[in-house]
Amino acid sequence: MDATSATPPDADGSLSGATERLERPPKRQQQQQQQQQRTNYGTNNADATDGAVLTVPSVVIRESGSRPSRLNAGGNDGGHSSGSGPGPSQHDIEEEQGLKYGAQHVIKLFVPVSLCMLVVVATINSISFYNSTDVYLLYTPFHEQSPEPSVKFWNALANSLILMSVVVVMTILLIVLYKKRCYRVIHGWLILSSFMLLFIFTYLYLEELLRAYNIPMDYPTAVLIMWNFGVAGMMAIHWQGPLRLQQGYLIFVAALMALVFIKYLPEWTAWAVLAAISIWDLIAVLSPRGPLRILVETAQERNEQIFPALIYSSTVIYTYMGTHYTPEETLPTATATATSSPSFSNSTTTTRATQNSLASPEPAAGPSSSSTRPGNTRTNQQRQQDNPSAAEEEAAGFTQEWSANLSDRVARRQIEVQSTQSANGRSNEYRTVTAPDSTQQPEAQEERGIKLGLGDFIFYSVLVGKASSYGDWTTTIACFVAILIGLCLTLLLLAIWRKALPALPISITFGLIFCFATSAVVKPFMENLSAKQVFI
């Protein structure tokens, strides 16, 4: 190790030793095993200890580093989380932590995003149905029939403007509803939209899939498959199901949505919409009067825990904690958090319940009473951290039809990460929880999950799918890489700024640039090269 980065770990090392002795050992061994399974260079002792020490301090750094800061933060600005600086040093440490979560969660998002894109691209290339636009949406009255590029351009512009206005209207409507606390309506629409996706669009997908391969199928079988698939999906998404299943369903739903966009949007309109959406995203999330921002703030005022319906999150911690402490109360909580549940309709009470369930452990849990008060603030803050996503979820409420779907996707498009504080809050409770922790360490990372709205999945996939629909794979790959890099940057900014960020602008901008540049400039070059088998 070189001298520069030596000191902090050492300091932590000692601390970590202490904490370790408290309750880590089982976990540490288990950590070793994991390393052995995961990484194959964990065999000899030096490494093993290395790994373990490294992991445990990584928990503890947070402890020592950010607890005071948390206190300050809690004191100064009632948990307005935007990294309001305590000492710069601590700030740096926090940043490092942010980066650290970033590093893991970036991958946790890469996998599903890539899977979603994979599904879309594979479909586009195998099922010609999704490749040709013959039917059009109600919202794109101009069909770009004329050969004139200028006319096409105006058509595309007009279409995208119409779509965007629909989106804006829906979002504002959403704000109103949310302010009026019409959770029933919101949730009804939410269920309806996912129902549509899971049944109707899946039906369409199955049909086109079978037709593409000319496979006969009888109605009893088809209906049975649809029924099973749909109901299981509704259960997994809106009620309770295995996390993997839920994530799988969310990815599939996003892919379906993307395919529908690709299928029904005219050529240029699709591109225009992509651009417009990302701009709108920027405005809605960042501008002080942006609707999503307003939603977030209302949510924060109400101090509500809101369900992440149709948002891809790798976290299950609320469920876990809630259920762990107050089972009967937190049934709604659990549903309301990990998966969006019908029982959210009686939201306020349940969220209160959540709060209790979250706050109550603290006294029992905290090694020192000092950690309890922060604990409370923490939970609040954490809740406030969650709210953006929450707010977006409400947006999901609005989806009934095309526009609705669109709007909620748009509204839901936002990245949101628990701040270090909340993370520590959990890691703190962790210590007290003697849960059977075969999967605790991964959990510990999963909990402060970055949430990525399905909207992002959808529009990323639309971009890549559109690119691949031209039958040139280099373009597809370029878009893919560009989008991932954009996502990386977004998450980096997220870790630095600690505030809800729009996930589309950077990625989509990169994606568009690379898509057009590749198909226009790089493709001929590469094709000349690969035709002559020249490698560069």
Add this chain to the structure above:
Amino acid sequence: MTLPEFFGCTFIAFGPPFALFVFSIANDPVRIIILIAAAFFWLLSLLLSSLLWFAAVPLRDVLVFGVVFSVLFQECFRYIIYRILRSTEQGLHAVAEDTRVTENKHILAYVSGLGFGIISAMFALVNVLADMSGPGTMGLKGGSEFFFITSAAQALSIVLLHTFWSIIFFNAFDTNNYVHIGYVVGTHLFVSLLTLLNADGYYWATLLPNYIVTVLTGAIAFKVAGGTGRSIKRFIMCR
């Protein structure tokens, strides 16, 4: 449908890189990110070089021109990556799951090199592979039926070469070893220009030297990364 050909070539070209990815990249998020970042930078370099090629309309059919410049661009971007990685080392150190990434700088070099290699091989091969899955093979209008398999082999050598090059390159800048830098750029140019012969079907004339260069570079990289004959012996002795 010559799917066999397709899978065969895919395995040849992307099997080893895939194995490398699975065993040495996949389980460390930081490495994955670096890999993708490297790929992104390679894309940038390609974009620049093809823009140049594109703008220079008269020189379009003169592939040598494009090749040389793209090689130079790639090396420039390799250097840029080097600078970036070295400057963010502290951050990385804090971020990294296991500090080996930063302890052993060669891992960074290796990862970014692999990123370079994979993306360039993909760009060179993916469309060919896509065309391969049809019912036919090469050779109707000139071009031998070994077109695909040689392309795959070339792609593999390119992946490995990029990895080795990056290791040598990074270390060379760490140690101001200009010979190595020259070697990297030189061999890169040599290999790329050599592949120009493929157009005339001198497959062995290109493949053989390329693989010789690959092995040579691999050896140098191995030495640079701190391998020695003794270590190999010990490695084989399994002690």
Add this chain to the structure above:
Amino acid sequence: MAPQKKAAAIWLLLFLQSTATVFSERTRDKMYEPILGASCFRRLNGTHQTGCSSTYSGSVGVLHLVNVDADLEFLLNSPPSPPYAPLIRPHLFTRANLLRLKEAGPKIISVVLLINRTDKMKQFSHELNCPNQYSGLKLNRSMSETATCDASGNVANTWNRWGTGLLHEDFPFPIYYIGEDKDIFKLEDCFEKFNNFNYESHALRSLCAVEVKAFMSAAVNSEVCIRRTNFINNLGGSRYCDPMEGRNVYATLYPRNASENVEVNVAGSEKFIIVSCRLDTTSMFDGLGMGAMGSLVGLAILTQVAHMLRLLLPSPGALSDRQRNVLFVVFDGESYDYIGSQRFVYDMEHLAFPSPSTHTAPISLENIEFILDIGALDDVANIKLHTLTSTPLANQLLQQLNRYAKSPRYNFTVNIESNVGYHIPPTSAQSFLRYDPKLPVLILNSVPSNRYYHSIYDDLENVEFTYANASKDYTTLADIGDTANIFNSSALQMGVRNVSSIVAMTLYEILSGKQYQGSLVANPLLADEFFYCFLQSSDCPLFKAASSPNSPAGPQQPPMRYISVQGGSQESSGWTYRMLGYLLSHPQPAVSKENCTQLPLFFFAGLNGTGECRLTTQNYTHALSPAFLIDNYDWRSGDYSTWTESTWSLLSARIFLRPSNVHEITTLSIGIVVFIISFCLIYIISSRWEVLFEDVPASNAA
């Protein structure tokens, strides 16, 4: 701002101009070579499917040029690396050979290519020996085959003695016709270069192969595919087959007076002489086949008769009986069990002809004085007048015909004989006779001598047509001697002139009750223009004159005369409609262009392109078999035509090198080996990499 804008503009321009110039070639362009041609496709009737279809993803076969039967034997008995795609010349494209290929099955023979090398070709007809064998006149309802032709008996007595009947066979492989020489050269060259040596090592070599994509959606028979098409079983319903349908064209010599309450009164006292012929032809391959001799000659004669009568009898005033009228009908889809005429009879039976939209009284079969059907006049010099039974009408007509035919004044060298009995040709008349054998039906038909009936080779060579392009007025009648210097007496145009003049004169005599004395005869120039339009190019004077002024010129190809399906190109019926309209119409100098908009008034371009308003009498009737109108029609009953045409997504062919199995397997195994080795190796290295790179710190000491 400004400089930036400028820069952007420059970049944009650069992109645009350069993207235009950039030529980038995908690898597949070097692997595949498209082959242009026409494909055989699938048609279905009530009981069977006929024609051919490729596999869903396209049939691939190794090219093998078949020059002599021995090559075929080689393919069938000892194929080194099947499946093969024999390149067959027309003279080897016989029933026997094709059936053997069919028996060999798609494992051995996956594609058949027919190349346009017509030397050695003696005949080429894929129609049955008895065309429309199952839909003609039947003696009694029990028997399924027509009584007018004996398929089982002596082939010489059948109506198409050279027919192989392949048009009604179902093939498990696609058959692709390559007409262009350059494509044939491509194929032969590829065959010579890669396949035509060292046959033992075929299994080890990459061979030149062809892939034909001609996948047909429909299957089994019309009943099944129509049922499946009509049954909406999911969101995006798919069409499997479409019924063959077209348009019959009819025109009356004199305009019929419009009557309002059309549904009640039948055209009581009106008497019609129907002169009919067929419009369509068919062939095995999509979009090919002109049916020059098979059906076009008849149409030409009908056109000229109509035109001549129109000029000889300008107004009903000249008639002995003013209630008389002549109805010229051109039936579509006759090649497929008389679709047009069956529908025509069906409509008349149900008083649905003409359609109420024309506001004219419906015509029933009682209104028909007699029917003169012009069949296939393969030999325009020897014509038979066919009738079921010898009636006074027939005798009188025959005698009149012969009078003009034999008359030294005109010296038409035409010999017309009577033929009484059941041996009547497969023409539209059979539909009428089938409805009621007692109908007064006379058929002009010659002894069949067409060796290319219903084939792609029944073209202008078959009728030895050469376009005189005299560019004179063809809309007037010609004097006997006029055109002798243009056409020699044996020319097709003259033959058509003779026959049509004879018929026209006869009809004139019948209508007006007095013999024709004039010296004017039909104008061979009209026949000349007619054949030019229908055999060489739709962009021709006659069609121009018959269409409205400054309407776009027709395409350079002749109009397609296959009936096809709804939405298919109905160009032949369209052109016929305009042409008959033009030739039978009466000029209306009084009416201005503005008022000359809706039928029956039509504004023709006219002979010299300066438009003229004319009162027309022509119209369409729907030529769709009644089988598709009757609910729950029994598809096997054979009462009406049940022909449908399958839908398909694309018809294409391309040649390429098919890699040998050995090559594929080696590639795959090498790949797998590399994959596994690399996996193991890298696993070992990465598991013990510390050992390998022991002195790491030393290296990054710097």
Add this chain to the structure above:
Amino acid sequence: MDISKAPNPRKLQLCRTYFMTGFALLPFVWAINVCWFCEEAFRKPPYPEQAQIKRYVIYSAIGTLVWTIALISWIIIFQTNRAAWGATADYMSFIIPLGSA
């Protein structure tokens, strides 16, 4: 949600609900139930509710198996006899293949 963290009564309740839901022609739900609670039912140290969970899991497994067999056999029957059944088969079909009986 992560079942391993849920309290035992909750597990039992979930398992039962899934099992009951399965009766609504939902073999897939049963399959999920099996995969989800297999660990709970067999690998975990025993606790009071485990017996019931085990029972539900086993029943679900059986149900899934029966359904799978039934479905597969039906599909085989249908595909083999589709051509023979003619119109009925067509009216039962979700996708009728192109170009074949």
